[in-house]
Amino acid sequence: xRRSWKAIAAVALTGALxxxxxxxxxxGGGDSSQVEVFSWWTGPGEADGxxxxxxxxxxxxxxxxxxxxAIAGGSGTQAQxxxxxxxxxxxxxxxxxxxxxxxxxxxxxxxQIEPLDSFYEENxxxxxxxxxxxxxxxxxxxxxxxxxxxxxxxxxxxxxGILKDAxxxxxxxxxxxxxxxxxxxxDKTGKVPLSLGAQWxxxxxxxxxxxxxxGTDAYNALWKPGADWSTPAVTxxxxxxxxxxxxxxxxAASTDWQGASKAVVDGKAAFNIMGDxxxxxxxxxxxxxxxxxxDTDFKYAxxxxxxxxxxxxxxxxxxxxxxxHRGGALAWLKxxxxxxGQDLFNPKKGSIPARKDADKSLYKDYxxxxxxxxxxxxxxxxxxxxxxxxxxxxxxxxxxxxxxxxLQNKDVAKLQQALVGxxxxxxx
Amino acid sequence: MSRRWKPGRSRRWxxxxxxxxxxxxxxxxxxxxxxxxxxxxxxxxxHDEVTPYGFDKGKNFVDLWDDPSWPxxxxxALLFTLVFVGGAxxxxxxxxxxxxxGVKAEAGFRAVYLFPMAISFIASGVVWRWLMNPAxxxxxxxxxxLFGKAGLDALAxxxxxxxxxxxxxxxxxxIWQMSGYVMALYLAGFRSVPEELREAARVDGASEWKVYRxxxxxQLRPVTLSALIIxxxxxxxxxxxxxxxxxxxxxxxxxxxxxxxxxxxxxxxxNGATIATYLLLAVALLVIPYLVWSVRAERR
Numbered sequence: 001x002r003r004s005w006k007a008i009a010a011v012a013l014t015g016a017l018x019x020x021x022x023x024x025x026x027x028g029g030g031d032s033s034q035v036e037v038f039s040w041w042t043g044p045g046e047a048d049g050x051x052x053x054x055x056x057x058x059x060x061x062x063x064x065x066x067x068x069x070a071i072a073g074g075s076g077t078q079a080q081x082x083x084x085x086x087x088x089x090x091x092x093x094x095x096x097x098x099x100x101x102x103x104x105x106x107x108x109x110x111x112q113i114e115p116l117d118s119f120y121e122e123n124x125x126x127x128x129x130x131x132x133x134x135x136x137x138x139x140x141x142x143x144x145x146x147x148x149x150x151x152x153x154x155x156x157x158x159x160x161g162i163l164k165d166a167x168x169x170x171x172x173x174x175x176x177x178x179x180x181x182x183x184x185x186x187d188k189t190g191k192v193p194l195s196l197g198a199q200w201x202x203x204x205x206x207x208x209x210x211x212x213x214x215g216t217d218a219y220n221a222l223w224k225p226g227a228d229w230s231t232p233a234v235t236x237x238x239x240x241x242x243x244x245x246x247x248x249x250x251x252a253a254s255t256d257w258q259g260a261s262k263a264v265v266d267g268k269a270a271f272n273i274m275g276d277x278x279x280x281x282x283x284x285x286x287x288x289x290x291x292x293x294x295d296t297d298f299k300y301a302x303x304x305x306x307x308x309x310x311x312x313x314x315x316x317x318x319x320x321x322x323x324x325h326r327g328g329a330l331a332w333l334k335x336x337x338x339x340x341g342q343d344l345f346n347p348k349k350g351s352i353p354a355r356k357d358a359d360k361s362l363y364k365d366y367x368x369x370x371x372x373x374x375x376x377x378x379x380x381x382x383x384x385x386x387x388x389x390x391x392x393x394x395x396x397x398x399x400x401x402x403x404x405x406x407l408q409n410k411d412v413a414k415l416q417q418a419l420v421g422x423x424x425x426x427x428x
Numbered sequence: 429m430s431r432r433w434k435p436g437r438s439r440r441w442x443x444x445x446x447x448x449x450x451x452x453x454x455x456x457x458x459x460x461x462x463x464x465x466x467x468x469x470x471x472x473x474x475h476d477e478v479t480p481y482g483f484d485k486g487k488n489f490v491d492l493w494d495d496p497s498w499p500x501x502x503x504x505a506l507l508f509t510l511v512f513v514g515g516a517x518x519x520x521x522x523x524x525x526x527x528x529x530g531v532k533a534e535a536g537f538r539a540v541y542l543f544p545m546a547i548s549f550i551a552s553g554v555v556w557r558w559l560m561n562p563a564x565x566x567x568x569x570x571x572x573x574l575f576g577k578a579g580l581d582a583l584a585x586x587x588x589x590x591x592x593x594x595x596x597x598x599x600x601x602x603i604w605q606m607s608g609y610v611m612a613l614y615l616a617g618f619r620s621v622p623e624e625l626r627e628a629a630r631v632d633g634a635s636e637w638k639v640y641r642x643x644x645x646x647q648l649r650p651v652t653l654s655a656l657i658i659x660x661x662x663x664x665x666x667x668x669x670x671x672x673x674x675x676x677x678x679x680x681x682x683x684x685x686x687x688x689x690x691x692x693x694x695x696x697x698x699n700g701a702t703i704a705t706y707l708l709l710a711v712a713l714l715v716i717p718y719l720v721w722s723v724r725a726e727r728r
Contacts, residue, residue, distance in 0.1 A: 106695045110477040139446035147675070192567075199677040204573040253589050253677055268567065394476070397694040401497045404678025408591040418496065 032327025034065035037317075038086075038093035040079035041349075042072040044288035045280055050351035056344055057335045064328045067091050069386060083238050093319035095327035095336075100137045100145045100316040102223075103396070108144055113318045115142035125337055129354045130374075134383040135313070136389065145316035146370075149351035153275040153371055153384040154208050154303040154311035157205030157261060157282075160295070161343040165189045165378045171301035175212045175240050178271075178304035182247040185270040193247035195269035197260035199404050201252070203372045204388045205376035206285055212305030216380040223390035225381070225427045227418040238412050238419075239296075245407075265292045274304050275313070275387070279366045281351030292363055309380045310373055312362065313387035314354055395426035445692035464707065469701035476695055488702040494503025495699075501681040504595040508682065509663040512599035512606075516659050517652070519603060527611070528618040538615070541608035547603065548619050553672025556601040560673070588673065590678060602669060606662070609653050616643065617651035650725070653718065660714045664707060681705060 035057075041050045047070070052065050052108035071079035083096055092112065098104050107113045120126050126134065128148065137143060155251060158171055164186045172178040173405040196202060211219045213234055221227055222234075249269070252260070261278040263269035272278070279300070282292045292298060302309070319337045323329045336343040341355035347362045352371045363371040373379060383389030391399065436619040454590050468486060472481035495556035525540055527534055544552065561569045565576025565584050572584040588594040621644050629639045667684035683714055684704050 077692075084692060084695070106477060112477075198675055213489070249563065249567075250586060250589070251561055253674060254557060254561050254563075254677055256675075303447075394694045394696060397689060401678060404681075405496055408679060 008419055015225040022374055026259050028038040028345050030327035030330075031065050031325045032061070032331060034067055034325050035095065035323070035328030035332045036069050036093045037097075037332055037413075038069040038079070038083060039315075039427060040071055040072070040096070042070045045284065046349045049345040049347075052344040052348055056341055057332060059374050061328075061331045061336060064325075064331060066332075072229075075086060087320065089105050090322060091395055092327075093151035094323045094324055094325045095317045095332050097296045097315055097321060098145065098318055099388030100314040101148050101383055101389035102139075102392045104144055104316075104318065105139065105392040107318070107320075108139060110367070111187045111321060113320050115144055116146060116159070116319060119146075119319075119333060123334060123337060128337075128339075128357060130356060130381070133314075133412060136381060136383050137314075137316075145318050146333050147314040147354035148336050148346060149315050149346050149349060150310075150344060150354045150370075150374055151275050151277060151313050151351050151387070152373070153204065153313055153387055154211060154306045154309065154382075155274065155276050155278070156301045156303045157264050157271055157272045157274060157278060157298055159264050159267055159297075160299050160302065161267060162189055162191050164269065165191075171299070173301075173307060175209060175237075178212075179243055180241065182244065182271070189270070191267075192249050192263060192269035193271060194244065195263040195272045196245075196252040197255045197257045198249040198253055199400065199407065200386070201257050201260055202276070202401050202407060203400055204257075205244070206399075207311070207384060207386050208245060208303040208306065209235050209241045210234075211309065211311055211382055212303060216309045218305075219382050222423070223427070227423055227427060229423045230416065234414070234419070235416060240418050242410060242412050242415075244408075245410075262290060265297045275384075276366065277350060277389045283365075284350075291390065299393055300366060300369075306382075308378075310383050311382045312374075313349075313384040313386050313389055353427050392426060395422055396424035398426065401406070454693075466701045466704050466708075470705045472550050472698055472701075477697070479608060482696075488698050489705075491705075492699065497678055497681055497686065498703075500678065501683050501686045505664060505666075505682045506682065507593070507595040508599050509660065510664065511596045512602045512666075513656065513659045513664045515699045516605040516606045516610050517655060519607040520655070521614050521652075523607065523611040524614030524618060524671075527615055538612070541611050543608065544605045547605065549666075549669035550672045552601055552605055553669045556604075557673040560597060560600070562589045563587035566647045591679060593677060598670065598673065601673070602663070602666065606659060610659070613651050614648065615654050617648045621647045653721070655715055656727055657718045661711045664710050664714075683710075 037050075037054075039050065041047050050068065054068065057064075058066055059388065071082055071194055074326075079097075087107065087110070098107070104113065106266055125146075133147065134143065137145060151359060156171055162185060163171070163181075164187045166181070167199070167205060168181050168184060172181045185191060185193040196205065198300060210222070214222070214237055218233065220254055222229060249260075249263075257274050257278070257282060260269075261272050261274050261281060264272045265282055281289050282298055283294065285291045294300075301307075303311075319326070319329050319333065336345075336353075339353075339357055339359070342355055343359050343362055344360075346353050347367070350367070352363060352374055354360070357373060358370055358371075360368075385391040385396070385399070388396070398421055399419065402415055405418070406412075406415040469481070471483060471486050473479060473484040474481050519588050527537060530653070531537060560569035560583070561572060563569070563572060565572050565581055568576060568584065571587075573583060575583040585597075587597040588592070590597070591695075625643050629643045634642065665684055665690070666682060669681055670680050670685060676685055676693070684708060687700050687703045690696045691701060
């Protein structure tokens with residue numbers, strides 16, 4: 001009996017969902033009674049940053065109810081699955097978080113998000129964001145997202161004590177130096193030369209080696225339509241990648257990036273290449289961070305061969321088509337793109353604002369360095385493929401598969417062939 | 429339902445039908461309807477979210493074998509199934525055999541062996557991920573560290589990170605978790621063998637081994653078969669255990685993980701549905717013969 005009641009309830013619920021799903025046809029107009037903001041910012045730091053922006057939003061829009069639809073889960077894997085089903089059922093949130101760039105392409109092509117060019121015009125944002133950034137997130141002449149922050153993915157974290165023991169005067173500045181340094185650490189200290197985590201951290205390492213070996217322009221060109229991945233220059237970079245992998249840990253697949261980065265500040269490994277979210281993890285007090293000290297426990301440098309280039313990724317917000325509260329969504333995007341909003345959010349999240357006019361005094365230690373690098377005249381920008389800037393989801397998965405297979409067969413030729421194929425199938 | 433008054437024909441079957449119809453409807457919709465829809469997507473060309481569905485004559489089922497991540501996924505699933513099903517059956521039968529001989533505090537042992545089944549694969553996976561850390565003993569945690577401390581360095585190994593046999597190690601937590609359940613099944617099986625039969629054999633001069641070999645074990649065939657089916661389909665569907673231990677890495681790729689990656693990471697519904705169909709077929713290969721067999725057994 002209970003079973004059939006459950007079944008009836010299930011059927012009724014499906015019916016209700018189907019009806020409400022079909023009923024979303026009216027085009028929201030400018031409804032600003034509330035705004036549902038979807039993100040995966042539930043962790044320490046990021047949740048605080050979101051809350052600070054929420055307070056700013058509520059101050060500016062007293063009539064709009066803010067609904068925080070954040071879904072927990074590392075780097076948004078759960079959240080993106082939920083989001084995909086909501087978008088397909090035409091029940092989008094009013095605004096959702098995504099990595100700026102090609103990662104949004106699937107949503108754009110499916111017609112699930114709106115271009116925001118007029119929003120950029122109205123709020124004079126084209127002058128506020130760096131020109132190169134706007135170019136790199138433009139798809140067929142249109143911009144579909146509002147970047148809130150910038151993370152740097154080409155950072156080399158190192159343990160100064162181990163480097164000294166290995167007889168190294170400083171961090172390596174080219175890929176060739178890097179390989180020499182890894183060898184020195186291995187021969188002279190017996191510590192782990194380069195700590196690595198699960199498969200995706202090898203993808204992250206790969207983008208850094210490609211950028212370091214090829215240079216910014218050639219790296220950026222790899223992601224354009226018709227790009228040639230079969231060149232000797234790419235072969236050289238992949239060979240270096242294979243060489244570098246020899247100095248990593250056997251147990252890599254058992255840890256995620258936290259475990260790998262922690263090995264550096266704990267004095268077990270000399271180097272780790274990871275995005276700058278590792279910084280917050282290092283210096284924040286326990287239990288959310290490790291409470292370590294910059295300069296004594298760890299130091300940072302641009303990843304080898306990438307000085308002067310900022311390999312960026314950015315969390316951004318979008319305007320879904322048929323957002324139920326379009327007015328609320330636009331008001332939210334306005335806060336997220338404003339100087340005040342970004343300056344409230346970023347110091348807490350441990351990232352820097354994408355805008356050029358942000359308040360420099362709020363960013364200390366590493367963040368001050370990152371801020372200066374980002375805003376340095378003549379800085380070159382490269383998009384992080386692993387973190388969604390240059391590769392759409394399918395390309396991203398194809399590269400991940402190629403790297404995963406490479407980790408087992410260590411066959412550089414096969415890796416390159418797979419990467420050539422992935423580019424051919426997916427470049428746009 | 430007692431029917432002392434002579435009911436009309438429809439009165440006899442109508443209430444029963446009304447009672448079960450919601451379940452029939454729900455199962456029809458949510459199980460068979462979705463199987464149909466899944467198959468529909470699998471034979472379509474919908475490799476992203478905008479292409480119209482169309483019909484590609486089962487091209488996906490062939491193309492999938494060209495996907496470099498698919499053959500390893502199949503190999504992993506087979507290796508895992510072999511080790512897990514074999515291991516859990518043997519260990520479960522062995523435990524049941526020991527208990528059957530009559531130990532003190534049998535209920536306590538039974539509970540201890542059954543406990544792991546109450547834990548979700550996700551939770552035990554987190555622990556086993558730590559236990560099976562493949563670092564060399566000097567910086568290892570878990571089992572390799574234990575081996576190092578006990579002077580058994582030779583036993584330290586790379587567990588599930590071995591590209592060839594790693595999936596066999598991945599089956600260890602699953603064996604640990606399910607063998608208690610198999611034990612319970614076998615124990616019930618052992619207990620259902622009438623004592624008289626054994627006595628008769630003993631009177632005929634059979635040794636204790638022969639009693640088991642010729643009297644007890646043959647009676648356990650139905651138990652073995654149901655255990656095989658249960659373990660087999662759990663094994664083919666394994667997802668959470670691997671997600672907890674390794675996440676989505678090629679080195680431990682299995683079809684269920686591949687489905688997830690295709691649908692949610694790569695945004696490729698057609699490929700995801702194709703893999704799901706293959707999974708369904710594999711499970712059906714196990715379950716259908718079992719259903720046929722049990723229907724026949726009931727008729728007999």
